Amino acid sequence: MIERKKEMSRDRVSRLVSWGHWFAFFNGFLAMIIGVRYIETIGAPDSWIGWGYLIISTLGHFSFLAFIVYLVVLFPITLILPYSKILRGLAAVAATISLCILLYDTIIYDDYGLHLSPFVFDIAWADLNALLQGTSYIVTPLGLIILELTAANYLWKRIESIRKSNYGYKVVIFIGCCFVSSHLIHIWADAADIQEITRLDDAYPLSYPATARSFMESHGIEKSQTNTAEHHIQSSLNYPIAPLQCQTSHHPNMLVIAIDGFRADLLDQNTMPFLHQYAQQNHYFNQHLSGGNVHRSGMFSLLYSLQGSYINANDLNYRSPVLTQQLKQQGYALAHFAPQMALSHPLAIYQDFESHLQDTDSGIAAADIKAIETFTQWQLQQNAAWFALINLQSPDSYDTPIGFLGIETVKPQHELKPAQKVLFNQYRQSLNFIDKQLAKLLSEIPDDTLVIITGVSGKVFTSNNDEPRSNLSPANVKVPLIINWSGNQYAKTVDYPTSHNGIVPTLMTQMLNCNNKASDYSSGESLLQPSSASWTYVGDDQVFGIYQEDEITVIDRHGKYRIYNKDYTQQLRKKISAPELIEVMREGRRFYHH
Structure with missing residues (x-):
């Protein structure tokens, strides 16, 4: 039983x-x-x-x-x-x-x-x-x-x-x-x-x-070449969201000078006397952030004007920025002048440009000099309106040409380690070299040229090449932005926060007479008025920072985050601000949703 x-x-x-x-x-x-x-x-x-x-x-x-x-x-x-x-x-x-x-x-x-x-x-x-x-x-x-x-x-x-x-x-x-x-x-x-x-x-x-x-x-086998890139959502990107409506009969020349490793706090009278005075005489944005902390993400935000989370969007491997598309459509001659290393970019960011890349065997500073000389010769040969991008990289590698005398060393304003003090003063020498090059360059361009001078990224004083990739401090992302409006001096200093994502909307509306909303093609708004957003996205799709008025939140791809005060000197013990992060996430999906 x-x-x-x-x-x-x-x-x-x-x-x-x-x-x-x-x-x-x-x-x-x-x-x-x-x-x-x-x-x-x-x-x-x-x-x-x-x-x-x-x-x-x-x-x-x-x-x-x-x-x-x-x-x-x-x-x-x-x-x-x-x-x-x-x-x-x-x-x-x-x-x-x-x-x-x-x-x-x-x-x-x-x-x-x-x-x-x-x-x-x-x-x-x-x-x-x-x-x-x-x-x-x-x-x-x-x-x-x-x-x-x-x-x-x-x-x-x-x-x-x-x-x-x-x-x-x-x-x-x-x-x-x-x-x-x-x-x-x-x-x-x-x-x-x-x-x-x-x-x-x-x-x-x-x-x-x-x-x-x-x-x-x-199985004890080493892979000879590993693809370290993360694979993200690759649905079709609608960029721009709506067809552009642009029409203008006025075609001024435009020159964008983007300097790698250009800290905003060292644009002073002693280090860069020419550019310091030039900034006071023109439209100077003194609370400006790059969209990235390294060359790739900084240039991406400057030309695409998109949040860095889109940097690996598959469509952008063959789709150039709407700004350069529109310039090309309106008959502009586009050219890019930079050291050879600057072209190592996976996107179609320079697809519309005629590239003039300089050999770096004699150093980055020598390549910068050659890039400026090549541009000067090129612009003299142009019969139509032109748009030129000059990328200078000496400050990012602390480089100066052989025989450059430079300026006397000074004591840093902030406490630095002994090795950092050496880099600090060498960095100032490089900025002073760039300042002299800019003085010569800007004296040789046509008077009716729109000039934009800014940094691709900021600079942290370290010899470790990997550190800047994870450093999202103001020192590494806060850069100068100076605009000379087609030769017309417009002395004004802007104190409200701006970012690289606002440069393209400004050019599209002010210079190319585009009637579209900035949100059709950009993650930013025009620089000419304060942004309606209470945050700024800085970084790429791996590690990024959310800059707010009183704090900086740094988030990695695993969702781990750290919150700092606005000077990045103290880590705060508080929870992440949900409303702002939700807005960031939605902006990172917005160009996929339409």
Whole structure:
């Protein structure tokens, strides 16, 4: 009798376990349907390779997630309380909650470009009303719980016939093959840099596809070339959002001088006497921030006028800035003058320019001199209006030409280490060299030329080349901005905050007579009035800072953040400001949404 009861108990548990597997498979199928929303966000593949991988990975991933939920939640209860009515009710509730979480994740991913995590949930909670609109957040869970209860009862009543059909092991083998195959395909795609596949890496929650590096390292093989770039959402970028409406008969020459490593606090009478006086005589923005802390992100914000989170947008590998597109369309001759190293940029940022790159074998300072000389000769040969970009890089490498006498050393205003003091004064010598070059250059251009002088980034005094990449202090991002409006002296000092993202809207509206809203093609607003935003984004898509009036928040790609005071000298113990971060996230998705 006892043996009979044990046998019946084992049979009941066996039936419940079998039922649980089929119920998990059913919910994996529902999760796949919900998962279509992720594809709508990132954009469907363009090739059969992409579609093949997407189908296989979707089948494997969501089935695996459903099985994990079953294994963690339902399987232990099956052993403790092997009663079908209780288990069916609990399973329906657990499945409904899981699918609602998945649905909520699709909403957050579409709006922020991030999956749920404690950090993201904390931010999204403050934005709950905007995310959950209408009554769907009430109707959907009710509909799901009814569907789950119906499915649970249906499967339980037919579990015996399903078990006899022997389809179970075939389904397990098929799903297992999809799961393993998706990882093997991804290893190949990562090694061969097949972006049609690797761009889907972050599409699904809790997705960690195997990479060539992890696979090879686990087998003791070193990958000769590893692609360290992160793969982000690569849906089609609508840039500009609306066609540009620009028409002007006035075509002044325009000269943009962008200086790498140009700190705002050293534009003084002793270090740069010419430019200091020039700034007082023209439109000088003394609270200006670059959009980046290194050359790549600084130039990106200067010419594209987009938030740095777009820096790896796939479309920008072949789409030039709207500013240069419009200049070219209006008949401008465009040219770029810089040291050879300045062209190492993955985007189509210089696509519309005629490039004049100078050899750096004799040093960066010598290349800067040659770039200015080449520009002077070039502009004398132009018969039509021109737009020139001169990128000078001496200050960023503390370089001066051989025989340059320079200026006397001074004591730094801020406390510096001994090695930093040496770099500080060498840096001043480089700025003084640039000052003399600018004095000569600006005396030789036509009077009706619009001149913009600014920094690509600021400068921190270190010999470690990696430090500036993670340093988002004002020293590394606050740069001068001086504008001479077509030879007309306009002495005005602007004290409100501005950034590189406002330069393109200013030129588009003031010089090219574009009627579009700045938001159609830019993350910024015109420099001629205070920005309506209470924050400024600085950095790229890996590490970025949010500059506000009294604090600076630095966030890495994992969601870890640190908050500093406005001088970057003290770390504050406080929570991140949710409203501003929500605005940053939305701006980072805005050009994908239309």
